[in-house]
Amino acid sequence: MKLTRPKSLKEMVVDELRERIIDDRLNLGASLSENTLAADMGLSKTPVREALQQLQLEGLVEVMAQKGTFVVRIGAEDVLQISELRKVLELAAIQLAIERNHEALVDIMSEIMVGMQLAYDTKDMVSYQKLDGQYHQAFIDLCGNKYLRDAYSQIAARTQALRSRLSRLTELNSRSIVQHHKVLGAIRTKDIPALLKELELHIEETKVAYLEVLEHGAMSERETETP
Known part of the structure; x- marks a missing residue:
């Protein structure tokens, strides 16, 4: 042991x-x-x-x-650049993970997806967003390329900080759960064109949501003291 x-x-x-x-x-x-x-x-x-x-x-x-x-203060330009890098890294990582660790990828992501669906159904959006982060991290971890993992680590925490601030957007969450199911389905069947299309759409929609939240001031800089 x-x-x-x-x-x-x-x-x-x-x-x-x-x-x-x-x-x-x-x-x-x-x-x-x-x-x-x-x-x-x-x-x-x-x-x-x-x-x-x-x-x-x-x-x-x-x-x-x-x-x-x-x-950290995260502005519109940061969101755009983080989203651009997510597309490059996540689309590459998910293909490598399918090629190198397909069975483990399906098993891990299926388990996470069960938890995400339960959190969504019970309206536990805090747990949902945490599991969402684990869902994306799974194919980063299983891609078999430590340099890609290291590159992703530079934006992973900031991406999760943004993701958690979208937990009250009901419409986005309803689209998100469907997209995650579709991505997992395409992983299971190794349908790479459908997979890349769905994952890219998902990243793009979350980018737009981040920008809208910024525009409406919900994530604006607030010079508050640490509690």
């Missing part, structure tokens, strides 16, 4: 702050105070500082000279 190394304090803080950013407990553009976060978690500043440095590498935190540390 393999033993699992316990997480370090820094890793636990990274996980906690990442979750707070992704699920919108920490708003986009929010100011981050090491002192406040450390007091909130009952920790010293050192693991908090190290965690913020890690989240900066993940693109979830930005440090502005003489201003401080903030949750």
Whole structure:
């Protein structure tokens, strides 16, 4: 039996702050105070500082000279560029995953899809969006190309932060669940043309939804202090 190394304090803080950013407990553009976060978690500043440095590498935190540390601000141009890169990487990854790990891909994505359908049916949109992220990450993980995985890791957290902020858009969710079923169906039958068409449409529709949310101010910069 393999033993699992316990997480370090820094890793636990990274996980906690990442979750707070992704699920919108920490708003986009929010100011981050090491002192406040450390007091909130009952920790010293050192693991908090190290965690913020890690989240900066993940693109979830930005440090502005003489201003401080903030949750990343995601504007329209960021959404466009993230969506462009998603198309390039996800369309390539899903074809490689089918070619190299088809059986495992179907098994893992089928299990995730069951959870997504249950979350959708019970209107648990927080769980739905988390599973949505796992759904897309599955074919990235199974593509068999570590450089592609590394490239995707540069946008994965920001994509999930955006995704979670769409959880109340009922019409988008209803289209999303259908699209995810279609993508999985095409994976099962190895229908590559249908698969690529459906996945590209899905990414494009979420891009448009992100831009609409930005335009209406729901994801605008809010200079709030860390709770």
